[in-house]
Amino acid sequence: MNRLVDTTLCAFLDELASGSPAPGGGSVAALSGALGAALTSMVCHLTIHKPGYESVQNELPILIDRANNLRKEFTVLIDEDTTAYNRVVSALKLPKETEEEKATRREALQKAFIGAAEVPLHTARLCADLLKIADEVAHKGNKNSITDAAVAALMAQAGLEAAILNVRINLTSIKDAEYVERVSAEIIDLQQMGVEQSKAIYDHVSSTF
């Protein structure tokens, strides 16, 4: 199967806009994270060997590595979200005539919904990680590219919020109360951290010009 990230931007947008429900908001959340991660790398690259930034030169390759690793993970999640959605659709189509079929279908659906929650949960966690890197880059990176660090944070935060909505909607179909409780608590923490971190980055960048 072709990966979504191997299609052109134009073709991806066309596919997104079409009447097919996947790719949808979950894949966009992961792409938003990937865009933020890429911008974070860019600001680091634009700080390497620049006068005035001698004290952070040793940290830049580490920040670039972290941002590039996140970007790789995000690009995988773009496809995984679509795959997870399609698994829910397949489970919904399972036969439900006999009691045995009903039980099999119920189990397959629960597994598929948990899968469909796990992917955006992973996206949300990575967006939270990205915000931490974007914060460092906004403070240490080339001041001429400081708005790019802020845009990276905006994309990470939009990705985080979008991913959390996708987790929440899937939780409404999951019957494992312990799982729902645990994940609900985690996304509340992630969301609060995201709001605070992205506001701190935005305010810092805004204060510099």
Place this chain on the structure above:
Amino acid sequence: MNRLVDTTLCAFLDELASGSPAPGGGSVAALSGALGAALTSMVCHLTIHKPGYESVQNELPILIDRANNLRKEFTVLIDEDTTAYNRVVSALKLPKETEEEKATRREALQKAFIGAAEVPLHTARLCADLLKIADEVAHKGNKNSITDAAVAALMAQAGLEAAILNVRINLTSIKDAEYVERVSAEIIDLQQMGVEQSKAIYDHVSSTF
């Protein structure tokens, strides 16, 4: 020249992450808008001919048209932002030995900075338009896709905030006080409208599940 939207997502992300300052945050702002516009269209498509949505069937083709037109404009702005940035770089490289050269360079730079402010200003206006459509779609569209309408709003709002940062940073280099004052006032309005509208959409969607 190849358009950025004709590259693959992977290649675009690589180019973004590289040490070349363009494409940067301005192009990402426009792409964020395009992603939101595409998701808005998708939700409309998923509402066409669906039972329970009879009363909005006549409105859907109009909403789709509006969202698709915005998407087209956003995709043009992805490239335009990069072109506008490159014009600033070209102007900066103009000779500045003689008084005449200095004057020519100054004028070219001012023109280039205004161009570099106008592109994200256009992006910000379109994101504000998109939020209005996303609001309608969040209220009228298929409830099974309501998180996609919310993600559309998140991307529109991230695009709007990102675009405004890019307008503001360019305004700091523009000497035409009347222009700076007028645009500063407009972006304050756009930002306030964006915050209110995106919060209203998010709260509405959140309240449904």
